[in-house]
Amino acid sequence: MTIAQLTDTHIVRDGATYLGIDSTRYLAETIDAVNALEPQPTFAVVTGDIANSGRDPEYARFRETMSALRVPYFVIPGNHDDRDRMRAALPPETYGGSRDGHVRYAIDDFAVRLIGLDGNAARPWPGAYFDRAALAWLDATLAAVPDKPTIVCVHQPPFRTGLHYLDAGGFIPRRRLRRIVEASPHVARVISGHIHCVRHARWRDALAITAPSTAPQVVPLVFSAGRAFGVRHERAGFAVHEFTSAGATTTIHRRTSSGSYAIDAVFASAGAR
Numbered sequence: 001m002t003i004a005q006l007t008d009t010h011i012v013r014d015g016a017t018y019l020g021i022d023s024t025r026y027l028a029e030t031i032d033a034v035n036a037l038e039p040q041p042t043f044a045v046v047t048g049d050i051a052n053s054g055r056d057p058e059y060a061r062f063r064e065t066m067s068a069l070r071v072p073y074f075v076i077p078g079n080h081d082d083r084d085r086m087r088a089a090l091p092p093e094t095y096g097g098s099r100d101g102h103v104r105y106a107i108d109d110f111a112v113r114l115i116g117l118d119g120n121a122a123r124p125w126p127g128a129y130f131d132r133a134a135l136a137w138l139d140a141t142l143a144a145v146p147d148k149p150t151i152v153c154v155h156q157p158p159f160r161t162g163l164h165y166l167d168a169g170g171f172i173p174r175r176r177l178r179r180i181v182e183a184s185p186h187v188a189r190v191i192s193g194h195i196h197c198v199r200h201a202r203w204r205d206a207l208a209i210t211a212p213s214t215a216p217q218v219v220p221l222v223f224s225a226g227r228a229f230g231v232r233h234e235r236a237g238f239a240v241h242e243f244t245s246a247g248a249t250t251t252i253h254r255r256t257s258s259g260s261y262a263i264d265a266v267f268a269s270a271g272a273r
Helices: 023-035 056-066 083-089 132-144 174-182
Strands: 002-006 043-047 073-076 104-107 113-117 150-153 187-192 200-203 206-210 217-224 227-234 237-244 247-255 261-270
Touching: 002 023, 023 056, 023 237, 023 247, 043 113, 043 150, 043 187, 056 083, 073 113, 104 132, 113 132, 132 174, 174 200, 174 206, 187 237, 187 247, 206 247, 237 261
Parallel strands: 002 043, 043 073, 113 150, 150 187, 187 206
Antiparallel strands: 002 237, 104 113, 200 206, 217 227, 237 247, 247 261
């Protein structure tokens, strides 16, 4: 089976733009590309920064745009999101019916298990924070179904990406999360967004990997004293995670100059059998 990953959609209210572009149009184009995949994904997951400012009209616009997607989808919030407004605007099944506090859920309806974990700390800090309760929940949830390939979704990448101004934002506690995943050989992927580009790290049986934003981005390579020194232009895209009896493979799809989407990178099979 395959799972489509969309991330960092940064939807704004009608009539506004995100960094000078129409992020909703790019999301709609991404959905068209996902709908055209063969085989069709079993479901899709959106790994945070759904809305750019966490406002009600943004979530309403996101929900309306996502209604064109032909497969079920699930979400976790990012640091730009307001988890309560997100819950109020989206169908409960998209966030596993998680009601109180942080969004945490496990979806067991498919051949691959999906775990969504919200690590947002108090705004406006962009880093991730998982307290002991969150880590204990993840550990117990993984241990409860040890014989099913599993994909864990977080927003901020739980490894050093080389983008120092974002790495400095922190992921606490990164090492403890890694130990939990490495002790769970059925976890094939730890997927995230946040950095608007693709970075990855090997965690024993799992691949931890980020996906590109569904909207074009300009990613600073070095950021100091409020100024960017060197930038990288990132094309819009999404990821597809395929699970077979041989393992899991991730492909990155990017928007081309013609407006179509094509495979830009492939990450070799690894992870749960």
